[in-house]
Amino acid sequence: MSLIEKHDDAVRVRFAPSPTGHLHVGGARTALYNFLYARRNQGVFVLRIEDTDAARSTRESYEGILRGLRWLGLEWDEGPDVGGEYGPYVQSARGVLYHSEADRLMREGKVYRCFCTTEELDAARVEQEAKKLPPKYTGTCRDLTPSEIDEKLARGLPFVVRFRMPSEGDVRFRDVIRGDFSFANADLDDFVCIKSDGRPTYNYAVVVDDGHMKISHVIRGDDHISNTPRQVHLFNALGYRLPKFAHLPMILGHDKTRLSKRHGATSVDSYREQHYLSEAMVNYLALLGWSYDGKRELFTLKALIEAFSLKRVSSNPAVFDLGKMEWINAEHFKTLPPAAKIELVYGVLEEEKLLPPSFEVDLSRPVDLKLVPGKEPVRAEAPAEGIRAYAREIPRIALIIETLGNRLKLLKDVPDLMGYFYRDDYARDEAAVNNHLMTKEASSRLSALAGEFEKLQYFDRASVEETLRGLAERLMIEAGELIHPSRVALTGKTVSPDIFWVIVLLGKAKTIERLRLAAALGARGIAAS
């Protein structure tokens, strides 16, 4: 094998979004599969921006797409911002190429100028539809004589460039995922390559670019299957080597229609904003249309690169299931090292403004990292700017995360799960308060418990538990009779992590304060009723 051939066989794939909206999950998955295929085969991953629709393309969208891809960890080797051998990578900057290639096709008689107006075209289409005929270009300008063309040109009439489609025969191509296709040329049309404003159409620009960028595999959504025969014609007409095609199944919403806004969040931005882990998003997207062996489901990006294969991409559409993605998110979160969890949780606490400077917890004596059973003390890294102010809060966050354990699955649940550790105006469950706090017994018990805690020298978990259970014994009640109202008094909810850890982490002063408040509330409530 010569060096040239070797070069031609190199895997080069591309993700080619048009900057007309946010990066949605379907696009992200297409990008992911391209990325994985490139990395798996030591290939090159190209990012190309298809902005030939001047009216709909925006700068914000362009930036959003790049941001989304970076968040997912899908770094490209060639692209608009990083450059590369075959740039520019933005179609609006490749006009010269499109025109020179069109001129070449024109000289070879493979395309022709069409002077038909939009009105004429529309009228013809309406007529065809009325007669239940397939709408096709009528071919008015297909065989204009050179003098007719010169005459129209001289009059300055606008024109488009159309592809001269053979009226007979058929086109064939193979799809890596779906096998062989054959389309009758008669069903295709003399589609437009260059619009009257001089810009290329999608079908034309894609082929010129894929050809010139030496794309070896076109991996894209299956909504492009029916565009492929036109593109194959163009590849042949232009004399480019035909890439291999791989069409991915569509991603659907829960009602099995194309995924759209009304199905919930469809942009990868919104998942990032909701604090989903990018690794989880990548993992879930990978599974939407691809499987490794039908068994293994948890992968890091790195593991996906090892495992990915186009051969195992499914051909049926997949429904996006948030529930499964959240499970995958939880699984990935579990595997994070403590320091990473702290950083993530801290970020959410800060963003949700749950770190009010006024909220002082009495941590001077009791809470110590050594209290985490079976764990090495967690040492926070040198605090970054902004973190300094709360540096002494870091160990406590570490302990809260530790205590929360598996209950913390989604970062977006942090406010709900941790709010009562940081604010006195935490959410209270109305029913829980009524059921557990508004009784004479609860009121006196909580008051008694507060009194017992008051006497404690060391507010560690063992002392706290011993104190509570001891009181229960003396009152001749189940420990639960003390635990349940305490939980509601301290957290506002009927569910929380281990109550003794909650008490310790809340600190002695705060615990007693809330127990007394609840006791008073109960006494008042009873007197009032």
Place this chain on the structure above:
RNA sequence: GGCCCCUUAGUCUAGUGGUCAGGACGCUUGGUUCUCAGCCAAGAAUCAGGGGUUCGACUCCCCUAGGGGCUACCA
């Protein structure tokens, strides 16, 4: 209207003529327990429908139905 794609439990999938149709999420039940989560154990649930081909079809062919795509000077 024409051309094309898709169809295994609620969902993602394994399966390539002979399997008790496997796994996962979710769901149900039981166990552990201060609640919840977790964990452990058990369980319900699937080959869209109809014709063929074959000794034998989830697997091959045809039809129907449903969903989707293209048929633009959108991509």
